[in-house]
Amino acid sequence: MGQGQQEQVATSLAGAVGEEIGASLAPVDAELERLYPGDPGTRQPVHTVYVPGDAFAAGTIRSWGDQALAALDAHAPDAASFAAVLGLSDDLAEPVYSRVRAKLKREPIEDLRVDFEDGYQGGDEDQDAARAARLIADACRNGTAAPYMGIRMKCMEAAVRDRGIRTLDVFLTGLMRAGGLPDGLVLTLPKVTYPEQVTAMVRLLEAFEKAHGLEPGRIGFEIQIETSQSILAADGTATVARMIQAAEGRATGLHYGTFDYSACLGVSAAYQASDHPAADHAKAVMQVAAAGTGVRVSDGSTNVLPVGSTEKVHDAWRLHYGLTRRALARAYYQGWDMHPGHIPTRYAAVFAFYREGFEQAAGRLARYASRAGGDVMDEPATAKALSGYLLRGLDCGALDIAEVARLTGLTRADLQGFAAPRRGDLTASAS
Numbered sequence: 001m002g003q004g005q006q007e008q009v010a011t012s013l014a015g016a017v018g019e020e021i022g023a024s025l026a027p028v029d030a031e032l033e034r035l036y037p038g039d040p041g042t043r044q045p046v047h048t049v050y051v052p053g054d055a056f057a058a059g060t061i062r063s064w065g066d067q068a069l070a071a072l073d074a075h076a077p078d079a080a081s082f083a084a085v086l087g088l089s090d091d092l093a094e095p096v097y098s099r100v101r102a103k104l105k106r107e108p109i110e111d112l113r114v115d116f117e118d119g120y121q122g123g124d125e126d127q128d129a130a131r132a133a134r135l136i137a138d139a140c141r142n143g144t145a146a147p148y149m150g151i152r153m154k155c156m157e158a159a160v161r162d163r164g165i166r167t168l169d170v171f172l173t174g175l176m177r178a179g180g181l182p183d184g185l186v187l188t189l190p191k192v193t194y195p196e197q198v199t200a201m202v203r204l205l206e207a208f209e210k211a212h213g214l215e216p217g218r219i220g221f222e223i224q225i226e227t228s229q230s231i232l233a234a235d236g237t238a239t240v241a242r243m244i245q246a247a248e249g250r251a252t253g254l255h256y257g258t259f260d261y262s263a264c265l266g267v268s269a270a271y272q273a274s275d276h277p278a279a280d281h282a283k284a285v286m287q288v289a290a291a292g293t294g295v296r297v298s299d300g301s302t303n304v305l306p307v308g309s310t311e312k313v314h315d316a317w318r319l320h321y322g323l324t325r326r327a328l329a330r331a332y333y334q335g336w337d338m339h340p341g342h343i344p345t346r347y348a349a350v351f352a353f354y355r356e357g358f359e360q361a362a363g364r365l366a367r368y369a370s371r372a373g374g375d376v377m378d379e380p381a382t383a384k385a386l387s388g389y390l391l392r393g394l395d396c397g398a399l400d401i402a403e404v405a406r407l408t409g410l411t412r413a414d415l416q417g418f419a420a421p422r423r424g425d426l427t428a429s430a431s
Helices: 015-035 060-075 079-086 090-106 125-142 161-177 195-212 239-246 258-264 277-290 310-329 340-356 358-370 380-396 401-408 412-419 426-430
Strands: 047-052 111-115 148-152 185-189 221-225 251-256 296-298 335-337
Touching (some): 060 340, 079 310, 090 340, 125 148, 125 161, 161 195, 185 195, 195 221, 195 239, 221 239, 239 277, 340 358, 340 380, 358 380, 358 401, 380 401, 380 412
Parallel strands (some): 047 111, 148 185, 185 221
């Protein structure tokens, strides 16, 4: 056959065969579409800060930022000293330190949860919940709110169920009276053990939406994983997967509760940490259950606070930095911070993670986008991961759009296009 001559193409199957297979798989197609819609493509905060409902005030966010800056001034007043504590390379020291300080001035908290559960010690929960609603509404109006804000209510267990439901009602009603629900509203349901408790939360939110004429499904919530039964049910199934389905599309996140979960398994207090093997197992199950569903997984926290002498602060910073970097490598892009002194190392770990891999990721994505060669042959799924990595770096402030564009030749919209494909559509981004 001469060069340029087209091959003869022949088939053996009648068109009806493909039609029959398509019809037989239509229910599966619908099930995949419903159960695994993919990542929502919205910003995921790098942390969640918990502030007791009786302590939350109008100046809380700015106060945390100021306390974090004061900790840097006292214990790491320049890039070199901070890098020495955390083991940052010379080329990362100044970019990370300057970005951390800028972040603490501009946006010290990305996600704040006013806590009415374990951290709450107040005497008038109705008043504190109403005040939280007013302060959050005020912050959203005057531009001082964190990107995400909300409350953690009490759980659905019998002893505290009525109190939790009332607090949620007072809080949401307060927001509605103050002008409506903010876009960054987040609710956390703790100590979930059975899928039926998730279903109860769904019914509660449905009733509230109906009472206020809101669009069905407007209010979502996070599920906090703090008991062994939420990972493995009595029948041997992964309860957390059933919880996601019980949420009927309202679940936005799975948050690992380090200390309650560890205690549930009998782990001694001295060994209760987010890098304990029991924690790794729980989060791995959560991660697999959530994959493709659009539900994000969050790591827990450390209770070792960076307070006291400079030596003690540095030790706590190294621990927190190491745990955060460990979580990021395992694709847990969010965690909890319990003290203002934690947020300098939260941002240092996050910024270092994205900056040290930035040039390689940008180069690989640029070669993929231009079909150029290289020493790594990437597939559409990898391009999706690379673009997601760069977008997360942009969202938190680790990267600037100008430097990403310079190395990739891509706009943010281009990155979102590579990151967006759902399962089965990965090749679409390559065409």
